[in-house]
Amino acid sequence: MITQMSQPFTVHLLPAHLQPSELTGAVAVVIDLLRASTTITTALSAGARQVLPCGDVESARHRAKDLPAENVLLGGERGGVLIDGFDLDNSPPAYSPELVSGKTIVFTTTNGTAAIERVAAAARVLIGCFANLNALLSVLIRDGRPVRLVCAGTAGEISLEDVLCAGAIATGLWQSLGKPEVADDQTVLAMTLYQAAAENRETYLHMLRNSRGGRNLQRLGLGSDILFAARWDQTTVVPEYDQTTAALHVPVERQPEPETHLNPLSID
Ligand code: MLT
Numbered sequence: 302m303i304t305q306m307s308q309p310f311t312v313h314l315l316p317a318h319l320q321p322s323e324l325t326g327a328v329a330v331v332i333d334l335l336r337a338s339t340t341i342t343t344a345l346s347a348g349a350r351q352v353l354p355c356g357d358v359e360s361a362r363h364r365a366k367d368l369p370a371e372n373v374l375l376g377g378e379r380g381g382v383l384i385d386g387f388d389l390d391n392s393p394p395a396y397s398p399e400l401v402s403g404k405t406i407v408f409t410t411t412n413g414t415a416a417i418e419r420v421a422a423a424a425r426v427l428i429g430c431f432a433n434l435n436a437l438l439s440v441l442i443r444d445g446r447p448v449r450l451v452c453a454g455t456a457g458e459i460s461l462e463d464v465l466c467a468g469a470i471a472t473g474l475w476q477s478l479g480k481p482e483v484a485d486d487q488t489v490l491a492m493t494l495y496q497a498a499a500e501n502r503e504t505y506l507h508m509l510r511n512s513r514g515g516r517n518l519q520r521l522g523l524g525s526d527i528l529f530a531a532r533w534d535q536t537t538v539v540p541e542y543d544q545t546t547a548a549l550h551v552p553v554e555r556q557p558e559p560e561t562h563l564n565p566l567s568i569d
Pocket of ligand 1: 382411
């Protein structure tokens with residue numbers, strides 16, 4: 302007999318694999334490890350006031366125009382590189398405190414920001430990556446509502462790096478719930494992938510480098526961003542989407558105490 306999980310969680314290998322009805326009353330976590338999730342988390346961790354996700358370049362330009370120029374930066378990518386006229390590309394370390402502190406980042410990427418728009422109707426929308434993994438687990442466990450781990454993918458194709466990170470989050474939840482039976486194959490698949498990767502640092506990094514997003518970044522000479530995104534628990538910031546302002550921000554009152562739910566892999 303399959304027992305009911307006290308806090309159901311499911312992995313969705315692509316945003317299209319999630320039915321709109323599955324968002325009702327749920328916490329959606331958007332995972333675009335390479336690199337939108339990692340970049341948004343890094344920007345807010347570096348003191349950015351908010352990140353405004355936009356589905357396309359034109360709407361990003363329009364949204365930025367409506368804001369005081371001295372407080373706004375345009376960030377993101379198309380084809381993995383800087384968009385003409387933008388201030389920042391999608392490289393997480395570019396979002397340094399010196400550049401982004403106090404700023405509003407109007408942000409558009411090929412897949413990540415579209416995935417955020419797609420799940421915006423969930424009860425709560427959070428951003429997940431390895432950089433905030435244990436902090437995210439704290440927030441999810443404390444929230445207690447069903448969790449939908451939504452992999453952004455790449456142009457409608459599954460991206461291994463997103464599935465690997467979703468598998469780590471799912472494994473952390475599964476352990477915290479006392480290892481209940483998991484009866485959903487997308488979730489089992491992601492957890493199995495993570496558990497294979499977690500055997501050692503080399504396997505983990507090899508998987509990330511050979512993932513769809515990893516291969517693409519290496520082709521562009523941006524391999525160092527893979528290593529940046531591979532590092533666990535760089536921050537306790539868990540970006541949250543505010544439906545009223547259509548902005549990602551850090552809800553001060555909800556940031557968790559540092560706690561380790563899943564033992565991090567040492568990457569340095
Ligand atoms: C995306 O949203 O598709 C990614 O973040 C792509 C990238 O980082 O180049």
